[in-house]
Amino acid sequence: MTTEQPTVAGRTQLEAETGRTVGDPVFKWLTLAMAVSVFVLIGLIGYELAHGSRLALSQFGWRFLLDSDWDPVNEHFGAVPFIFGTLVSSLIALVIAVPLSIATAVYLTELAPRGLKEVLTLFIELLAAVPSVILGLWGIFVMVPWLRLHLFPWLRAAFGVLPLFQGPIYGVSMLAGGIIIAIMILPIITSVSREILRSVPGLQREAAYALGATRWEVTRIAVLSYAKKGLFGAVILGLGRALGETMAVTMVIGNRPEIAKSLFAPGYTLASVVANEFTEATTDVYINALFEIGLVLLGVTVLVNVLAQILLKTFAGPSVRPQN
Amino acid sequence: MRPTNHRWRKFKNVLMQVITCVCALLVIAPLGLIFYHLLKSGLGSVNWAFFTELPKPVGESGGGMANAIVGTFELLALAACLGVPVGVLGGIYLAEYGSLHLNWWIRFGADVLNGVPSIIWGMVVWVLIVVPMKGFSAWAGGIVLGMMMIPLVMRTTEEVLLLVPNGYREAALALGIAQWRAVLQIVVRTALKGIVTGVLLALARVAGETAPLLFTAFGNQFWNRNLSDPIAAVPLQIFKYAVSPYEDWHRQAWAGALVLLLLIAVVNVSVRVLTRDRFAQRS
Numbered sequence: 094m095t096t097e098q099p100t101v102a103g104r105t106q107l108e109a110e111t112g113r114t115v116g117d118p119v120f121k122w123l124t125l126a127m128a129v130s131v132f133v134l135i136g137l138i139g140y141e142l143a144h145g146s147r148l149a150l151s152q153f154g155w156r157f158l159l160d161s162d163w164d165p166v167n168e169h170f171g172a173v174p175f176i177f178g179t180l181v182s183s184l185i186a187l188v189i190a191v192p193l194s195i196a197t198a199v200y201l202t203e204l205a206p207r208g209l210k211e212v213l214t215l216f217i218e219l220l221a222a223v224p225s226v227i228l229g230l231w232g233i234f235v236m237v238p239w240l241r242l243h244l245f246p247w248l249r250a251a252f253g254v255l256p257l258f259q260g261p262i263y264g265v266s267m268l269a270g271g272i273i274i275a276i277m278i279l280p281i282i283t284s285v286s287r288e289i290l291r292s293v294p295g296l297q298r299e300a301a302y303a304l305g306a307t308r309w310e311v312t313r314i315a316v317l318s319y320a321k322k323g324l325f326g327a328v329i330l331g332l333g334r335a336l337g338e339t340m341a342v343t344m345v346i347g348n349r350p351e352i353a354k355s356l357f358a359p360g361y362t363l364a365s366v367v368a369n370e371f372t373e374a375t376t377d378v379y380i381n382a383l384f385e386i387g388l389v390l391l392g393v394t395v396l397v398n399v400l401a402q403i404l405l406k407t408f409a410g411p412s413v414r415p416q417n
Numbered sequence: 418m419r420p421t422n423h424r425w426r427k428f429k430n431v432l433m434q435v436i437t438c439v440c441a442l443l444v445i446a447p448l449g450l451i452f453y454h455l456l457k458s459g460l461g462s463v464n465w466a467f468f469t470e471l472p473k474p475v476g477e478s479g480g481g482m483a484n485a486i487v488g489t490f491e492l493l494a495l496a497a498c499l500g501v502p503v504g505v506l507g508g509i510y511l512a513e514y515g516s517l518h519l520n521w522w523i524r525f526g527a528d529v530l531n532g533v534p535s536i537i538w539g540m541v542v543w544v545l546i547v548v549p550m551k552g553f554s555a556w557a558g559g560i561v562l563g564m565m566m567i568p569l570v571m572r573t574t575e576e577v578l579l580l581v582p583n584g585y586r587e588a589a590l591a592l593g594i595a596q597w598r599a600v601l602q603i604v605v606r607t608a609l610k611g612i613v614t615g616v617l618l619a620l621a622r623v624a625g626e627t628a629p630l631l632f633t634a635f636g637n638q639f640w641n642r643n644l645s646d647p648i649a650a651v652p653l654q655i656f657k658y659a660v661s662p663y664e665d666w667h668r669q670a671w672a673g674a675l676v677l678l679l680l681i682a683v684v685n686v687s688v689r690v691l692t693r694d695r696f697a698q699r700s
Contacts, residue, residue, distance in 0.1 A: 113595045120597035124510035127503045128571070131526040134564060138533060141541045197444045200437035215689060216445040222685045223451060224625025226652045227674045230659045231451045234458070234667070276447045283444060307430040330532070337534025339628040340656060364536045364628070371540070371632050387540050391533065398532035402525055 142391055146384035148377055157385055163350040165370070170382035172389055174350040178267065178360035179390070182342060183335035185271025185356070190279050191328050197279075198286035203312045214287075221280035229344030232273045237264040237345055240272070245357055260355035263347065267360040270346030274335045282331040289323035289408065290316055326404030333397040337390065339364040363390040451678075459675035462668045467676075472638050472654070478665050482673050484640050485649040488555070489677075491641070492634060492650055493620055495559020500566025500623075501616055505605075507567070508574025508612075513586075513600050524575075527568035538565055539629035547633060555641055555648035558634025562623040569622060573615025577608040614688050621684040625677060627652040651677045 143150075149157065153170060160171025197217070201210055241264030252258045293316050301315035317324070347359020348369060363386050374380045466481045473480030507527075511520050538561050546557040581604050589599035605612070630636070635647040636657060651673050658670035 116595050116597045120600070121510075121514050124506045124514060127506035128508075128510040128515070128523050130503055130507065131523055131530055131568060131571070134530055134567065135526055137545075138537060138541050141544045142537070145540070145544055193440050193444055196437045196440035200434075200441045204434050204437055205441070213441055213445065215686070216448055218689065219682055219685060220445060220448040222621060222625075222681050223448070223678060224627070224652055224681065226625065226627040226656050226659075227451065227455075227678055228447075230655060230670055230674050231454055233659055234671075235450070235454050279444050279447075307426050309430040309433040310426070312433075333532045337532070337536070339534060339536045340652075344656075344659065364534055367536050367540065368628055368631055371543075372635075384540065387537050391537050394532055394534055394537075395529060398529050401532075402528050406525075 138391065142384055142388045146381050146388050149381035149385040152378065153382070153385070157382075158389070161352060163366075165374070165379050168376065168378050170378070170385075172363070172386055174352055175361055175363045175366050175386060176389065177352050178270075178346065178350075179336055179362040179364070179393075181267055181356075182270040182274055182346065182360065182362055183332060185268060186274035186278055186335045187328065187332060189272065189275035190282055190331060193275075194279050194282035194331070195286050195324060195327075197283045198290055199312055199317070201283075201287050202290040203316060204308060214284075217280045217283050220276075221284065225277065225338065225340040226344075228273060228277060229341035232269065232341055232345040236273065237269055240264055240266075240269055249357070256354045257356050260353070260357050262357050263359060265345055265347035265359055266357045267346060267353070268356040270342045270360060270362070271356075273341045273345050274338050277338055277341060278331040278334050281334055282327050285327035285330055285405070286324055289320050289327060289405075292323070292408075293319050320408075322404060323408035326401050326408060329397060329404060330401035333394050333401055336397060337364055337394045338362075339368050343368050363387075455671060455675040455678060458668070459671035459673075462672035463675060467669075467672055471640070472669070473665075475661075475663055475666070480669070482649075482651060482654055482669065482676075484637065485651045485654040485673070486676070488634070488637070488641060488649040489624060489651045491555060491644075491648060492558045492562055492630075493624055495555065495644075496562035496566055496623055497616070497620065499560060499563025500570055500619065503563075504567045504570025504616075504619070505574050505612060507571040508578060509600060509605065511571065511575040512578035513596075513604065524572070527571050530568040531572075534628075535565065535626050536628040536631075539632055542629070543632045550645065552645070553633060553635035553647040555634060555644040555646065558630050558648060558650065559644075561629040561633045562626060565623050565626065565629065566616075566619045569619040570615055573618070574608075574612050577611030577615065578604060580611070581607045611692065614692050617684055617688050621681045625652055625681055627656050631656075 149170065153160070157170065157172050158176070159173065160169075161173035162169050162171045163174055164170075197213075201213060205213065241262055245262045245264070245266075245268070248258045249262065297315040297319050298311050301311040306314060342362055343365035346362060346365060348361050348365060349359040350361045350366070351358070353360070367383050367387055367390075371380075371383055374383055466479055467483075468481060468486065469483050470479070470481035471484055472482065507523070511523060515523070542557050542561040542564070546560055547553055550556070585603050585607060586599060589603040590596065594602075630650055630653050634650055634653065636653040637647045637649040639649075641648040655670045655673045655677070658666035658673070661667075
């Protein structure tokens with residue numbers, strides 16, 4: 094019974110020994126290889142985009158980022174209208190989404206009754222799960238007509254003195270794109286902010302309560318000012334998502350590569366030009382130019398995301414992380 | 418302190434409560450509106466034909482999305498073949514092995530990867546798979562979705578594994594089991610429900626992705642007989658129909674969106690309800 098001696102796991106001693114000497118290192122290295130695939134993927138994405146855009150990079154160079162003319166027929170490519178559209182639509186989205194989602198996060202963590210909290214959280218998670226293309230579908234057939242008939246005329250009448258709200262109303266517009274992005278980033282900013290607010294130590298609150306503060310005062314003095322940095326991180330994370338949003342924006346922004354003063358005018362974003370024109374790009378230079386657009390988009394989103402992660406991680410350690 | 422000041426503070430307290438509550442309602446309002454319009458415009462077109470028939474050419478009414486529904490599940494199966502093993506094993510490394518320093522970087526990398534716009538994934542896989550294979554294919558679509566799943570699955574796996582009490586690991590090792598078996602048979606098995614939850618959520622997330630499929634899976638109006646050919650997917654079909662000028666196609670788009678959203682919502686809600694205690698513990 095020396096070799097047949099069973100161990101607890103139902104295997105022989107010999108097998109357990111091989112498990113330790115062979116199985117352990119093999120398994121460890123296997124899992125390590127899978128874990129570092131993250132870096133492989135990041136490297137791959139960067140390399141492929143840079144490689145894919147080499148023709149455009151050598152032909153246009155930095156001019157690509159400063160040229161505002163996008164003319165595929167004459168093979169003249171400049172990214173400015175798309176950079177402009179991406180930045181403006183994301184900015185509109187942030188202006189709408191940031192106050193709403195931080196207020197919601199405050200309500201969910203500090204002020205709401207318990208039962209309501211759970212229901213609202215579930216709904217917000219569901220909103221985060223709505224695919225971009227479904228939001229775009231709703232945008233085209235419900236939101237844009239409503240904007241054209243109600244909100245935009247009202248805005249023009251009320252704020253028409255500003256150049257932002259002048260000019261003809263088509264419905265599909267930079268503002269519509271911004272609003273749809275806002276809807277998409279609301280849940281992510283809300284849920285990350287919520288985790289940030291929750292990680293504020295209870296002592297902070299108790300100290301403020303002990304001074305006789307009301308609930309709102311506790312929130313303002315003890316919670317919000319403590320969590321400022323983390324909340325900023327949540328907003329930046331939302332910005333990262335906003336910049337890369339593709340389908341819903343493509344469906345409502347109008348897709349016209351021009352730089353207009355009015356928010357009622359159609360625009361175009363980096364992501365949507367790739368989505369729309371990639372399969373139609375016939376010449377090498379055209380495809381390369383689209384890859385360079387992708388490279389610009391990747392550069393910006395990765396920078397923004399790295400900043401967001403650093404803010405979030407230095408705020409509360411690695412436990413706080415974005416929910417998807 | 419003057420009494421008026423006190424009253425003002427109390428009033429402000431209530432006011433802020435109301436304002437933030439209104440904000441919360443505004444945040445979930447789009448969800449309600451989307452569901453309402455999907456039901457209103459889509460329910461009428463969700464019928465037997467929708468699930469069993471191929472799309473009809475322009476001009477003929479009726480038809481369905483059978484190929485796209487099957488296609489979406491095929492793509493998800495392919496994606497799971499790539500995303501689940503890599504993600505779960507990577508998550509095991511993060512939770513069970515690894516140094517503090519390296520793990521920080523891997524987590525950081527995974528979170529950054531999560532923020533890469535989906536359209537960029539599509540471009541990368543186009544270069545990697547579509548160009549060498551000289552055509553759009555189901556393989557390419559599955560691989561792009563699988564790649565997107567990796568960081569998602571890795572992070573959730575790590576999180577649930579860390580919830581397994583250390584005593585389990587120590588008890589297993591004390592019995593003389595090799596560590597890799599202790600990890601697989603004790604730790605992973607204990608956390609299996611959580612891992613499956615994470616995988617399901619990741620699948621629900623990539624099931625609705627359209628942008629990365631535009632130039633990988635490409636879409637197809639017919640059945641896909643070969644994984645090296647283009648394949649239809651529900652989100653692609655919704656996009657194509659939504660931007661088309663035909664009334665019939667719009668109706669199909671609404672129906673497809675309703676079915677897709679219900680599927681995703683059911684996965685999300687049931688997973689969250691089933692694992693409520695675990696999530697409550699975590700948060």
